Each structure stands twice: as C-alpha cells, then as structure tokens.
Amino acid sequence: MTLKLYAYGVIDSNEKMEESIKGLSEASVYNIPYRDIGIVVSDLDPQAQIKNEESIMRHEEVVEALMDRFTILPMRLYTVFSGREDLLLKVKDHYEDFIKNLDRVRNKAEFGIKVIWAGNIIKERIINAHKSESPSADPTRAGTKFMKEKFEKYKIDKEFEEEADRCIAILDGFLNRIASEKKIEKLKTDNLLLSASYLVDNEKRDDFETAFEVLRNSQGGDLKYLLSGPWPPYNFITLSHPEDGKLGGLDLVETLLQHKSSGRER
Amino acid sequence: MDRPIKVLQDKKSYLDLRRQEKVTLLEILDRALEKGVVISGDIVISVADVDLVYLGLKVLLSSVETMERLRGAPMPGATEEPT
Amino acid sequence: MRQRVETDSLEIFAGEMEKVKDALPKKIEANPENAEKGLAKLVLTLIELIRKLMEKQAMRRVEAGSLTDEEVERVGETLMKLENKMKELKEIFGLKDDELNLNLGPLGDLM
Numbered sequence: 001m002t003l004k005l006y007a008y009g010v011i012d013s014n015e016k017m018e019e020s021i022k023g024l025s026e027a028s029v030y031n032i033p034y035r036d037i038g039i040v041v042s043d044l045d046p047q048a049q050i051k052n053e054e055s056i057m058r059h060e061e062v063v064e065a066l067m068d069r070f071t072i073l074p075m076r077l078y079t080v081f082s083g084r085e086d087l088l089l090k091v092k093d094h095y096e097d098f099i100k101n102l103d104r105v106r107n108k109a110e111f112g113i114k115v116i117w118a119g120n121i122i123k124e125r126i127i128n129a130h131k132s133e134s135p136s137a138d139p140t141r142a143g144t145k146f147m148k149e150k151f152e153k154y155k156i157d158k159e160f161e162e163e164a165d166r167c168i169a170i171l172d173g174f175l176n177r178i179a180s181e182k183k184i185e186k187l188k189t190d191n192l193l194l195s196a197s198y199l200v201d202n203e204k205r206d207d208f209e210t211a212f213e214v215l216r217n218s219q220g221g222d223l224k225y226l227l228s229g230p231w232p233p234y235n236f237i238t239l240s241h242p243e244d245g246k247l248g249g250l251d252l253v254e255t256l257l258q259h260k261s262s263g264r265e266r
Numbered sequence: 267m268d269r270p271i272k273v274l275q276d277k278k279s280y281l282d283l284r285r286q287e288k289v290t291l292l293e294i295l296d297r298a299l300e301k302g303v304v305i306s307g308d309i310v311i312s313v314a315d316v317d318l319v320y321l322g323l324k325v326l327l328s329s330v331e332t333m334e335r336l337r338g339a340p341m342p343g344a345t346e347e348p349t
Numbered sequence: 350m351r352q353r354v355e356t357d358s359l360e361i362f363a364g365e366m367e368k369v370k371d372a373l374p375k376k377i378e379a380n381p382e383n384a385e386k387g388l389a390k391l392v393l394t395l396i397e398l399i400r401k402l403m404e405k406q407a408m409r410r411v412e413a414g415s416l417t418d419e420e421v422e423r424v425g426e427t428l429m430k431l432e433n434k435m436k437e438l439k440e441i442f443g444l445k446d447d448e449l450n451l452n453l454g455p456l457g458d459l460m
Contacts, residue, residue: 075302150407
C-alpha cells in the first residue's frame with residue numbers, strides 16, 4: 001500500500017532538513033525542494049485515523065517547530081497528496097504566490113484578538129430598548145408576526161454591527177501603528193463580537209503585547225478581550241488562484257463564459 | 267527563540283489546565299481548518315467530524331469565558347448585582 | 350431585455366421568483382465544476398441579495414413608522430413567501446446559505 005504525503009507548510013529553503021521532527025503517526029518530517037523553496041511533508045498511511053485532537057496538535061507543533069528555523073506558510077489541516085509528482089505540480093502552479101507570501105510574512109508572526117460579550121443579554125437589552133418602534137399591528141396575524149420577528153432581528157443586527165465597528169475603531173487606534181497587516185472578522189457567533197488577526201514584526205512583538213494590555217485595561221463594561229499568539233501566519237496567506245470553492249469575481253466571469261460557449265449541449 | 271504562552275489570559279481570572287487546552291485547540295482549529303495555504307491535495311479529506319468538534323469548542327469558548335467573566339459584572343445602567 | 354427592480358414591488362418580485370424557479374435547469378449534476386450549477390449559484394446569489402435588500406428596506410420603513418397596520422401585514426406576508434421560495438430553491442439546487450455569496454477580493458464578501 002503506497003504511502004501518501006501529508007503536508008505541513010511551504011518554507012523558504014530547498015535544503016534537506018537537518019534535525020528530525022516527528023509528524024503525524026510519528027512519521028519523520030522532511031523537505032521536498034522546488035527551486036528555491038520547499039514543501040515540508042511526512043509519509044502518511046492512508047488508513048491512518050487523523051481526524052483527532054492528537055493529529056491536530058501534532059500538525060501545529062510541526063509547523064511551529066519549523067517556524068523557529070524558517071519562514072513558513074502553514075498548510076491548512078489535512079492537505080494530503082498521493083505522491084511527489086502531484087505535489088510538485090501543485091507547488092509549481094502556485095510558486096509565484098508562495099514567493100510573494102514568504103516575503104510578506106518573513107520575520108513576522110500572527111497574533112489573534114478575540115472580543116467576546118454576553119450576546120444573549122445584549123439582545124434582550126436591545127429588544128427592550130426598541131419595543132416602541134416595533135410594529136404595533138395585531139401580532140397574531142402571520143405577516144405581522146413575521147415582520148415583528150424580522151424587526152427585532154434587524155435591530156439586533158444593526159446594533160451588533162455598530163458595536164463591532166466601534167470596537168474595531170478602538171483596536172485600530174491602539175494597534176494599527178504596530179502591526180503590519182490585519183484581518184478582522186465581525187460577529188462570527190452571538191458571543192464573539194470580533195475576531196481579529198494581526199501580522200506583527202518580531203521586533204515589534206513587545207510593543208504589541210504592551211499596547212494590548214493598555215487597550216484591555218482602558219476598556220470596561222460588556223466586552224472581554226482575549227489575546228493569543230504568536231501563531232504561524234495562517235490568516236495572511238493570499239493566493240491569486242484560491243481553491244476554496246467560493247465563487248469569486250473572476251470565477252463568475254469564467255462560469256458565464258463556460259456556459260455560453262458550451263451552448264445548449266447537455 | 268523562546269515560546270511565550272499561546273493564550274494570554276487575564277491574570278485575575280483563572281483558567282484550569284483542561285479548559286486552557288480546549289481553548290488552545292479551538293484557537294488552532296480556528297486557523298488551521300480553513301486558513302493557511304488552501305490548495306487541494308488530490309486526496310480530499312472531509313473535515314465533517316472535525317467541524318463538530320470545532321463547533322463544540324466554539325460554544326465552550328463563548329459560553330464559559332463570557333459567563334465566567336461577565337457574570338456579576340454590572341451592566342451599564344443596570345442596578346448592581348452581587349459578584 | 351432590461352428590467353428594473355423596485356423595492357416596493359414585492360408581489361411582482363415574488364411572482365418573478367416563481368418564473369426563475371421554472372426557468373433554471375431541473376437536473377444538476379453532482380460535479381461541482383459543472384457550469385450549470387455554477388450558473389444556478391450565481392443566479393440564486395443575486396436573487397438572495399435582492400431579497401435581503403428588500404427586507405432591509407421594509408425594516409427601515411418600519412423603523413420610520415411609515416407603514417400602516419395593513420401594509421405591515423401585506424409586506425410581511427410577501428416577504429415570508431419570498432423567504433420560503435428561496436428555501437425551496439436552495440433545497441432544489443442543494444445549496445447552503447454560505448455558498449450563496451460572492452467574494453469581491455479586497456472588498457470582502459458581497460453579503
């Protein structure tokens with residue numbers, strides 16, 4: 001049975017790896033070179049069970065161990081190739097992207113800030129505050145009931161959105177001058193107001209952590225701020241040909257052109 | 267290079283070890299499940315089971331942290347609650 | 350053929366959606382690369398966008414207090430119909446909510 005290749009990340013080195021790092025299922029991790037970069041993998045038994053906590057932690061441990069020695073673009077979890085040829089084809093396909101990303105993240109690490117609050121309590125508060133605006137028509141009628149519920153949701157969404165934006169402005173004030181890049185996700189769950197990622201130069205790391213402490217101490221009330229890091233730069237990888245299945249602007253055009261040129265053939 | 271703590275918590279609140287591990291796992295999943303270099307290996311591994319774990323942990327993070335820390339903290343404008 | 354969508358014409362829009370449902374190909378192959386599924390995705394994304402804009406518009410009218418009780422009931426019924434129609438369409442094409450979105454690069458997602 002042929003072994004597959006489990007990939008951990010793309011590094012800016014085409015050298016053979018000196019020390020031995022153990023990957024999933026205790027397999028040794030090694031570097032497959034391509035021009036001036038390399039993709040770090042370990043052999044994987046296709047029958048091996050890897051959808052567990054242990055493998056997830058191991059994936060991360062390997063990436064972080066590599067991060068100490070190289071600049072690394074961490075692979076998404078569970079990226080597996082059937083063999084070297086397939087893998088190298090993929091790397092060739094994205095080579096320019098990899099080079100650009102490696103240059104961008106060199107000597108930097110990712111930090112995450114999560115801002116949480118008691119979403120349910122806030123929702124109640126909002127609904128109560130806006131009771132007078134809600135449609136006053138007979139709530140037993142289906143259309144009216146629908147509108148009342150939609151209106152409540154609308155008010156909640158609106159205020160949540162405003163609160164998230166306010167929070168972003170605060171974070172920006174403290175952190176924009178320190179971080180090189182940032183990515184912010186608003187309102188991922190009811191209790192997660194904001195999930196922000198920052199790409200921070202190694203030399204500015206202390207500044208960043210200090211700024212965070214000052215920020216957190218200056219804010220009271222409903223919000224709790226959680227800092228984590230340093231992380232490999234998962235959130236700062238940009239590919240010009242993303243393969244995540246989401247319909248993008250260019251794909252849109254291609255889809256339309258495809259449909260047009262294939263005509264009525266089914 | 268030395269490795270600082272992965273998850274910096276408020277020194278005033280206490281996270282027990284088990285919960286901290288969960289939070290760390292959540293933070294890892296939050297990144298590694300959907301981000302990073304996203305190219306399809308020719309072997310596609312569904313992340314369905316892992317998604318379930320992830321969702322569970324997300325609830326853990328949002329509920330435990332929030333409730334623990336915010337319980338008892340008086341809401342602006344509300345009357346004082348006992349801590 | 351150019352069509353203008355007026356956010357007040359909810360009933361007309363609901364009717365149009367019925368026609369869209371009939372116009373789209375019924376058989377969609379499992380292959381996600383399939384151009385037909387891609388097209389269905391695109392069309393439904395745009396419809397979903399319009400539907401959401403209409404809902405938002407209605408909410409703003411409620412906020413401003415510019416709807417009578419009867420109007421609230423009628424608009425509510427129509428929006429409900431639209432929402433159910435979308436659910437049907439999503440089911441028919443096996444599409445989930447987060448699939449009906451467009452990534453606009455640096456501008457983020459459409460919805």
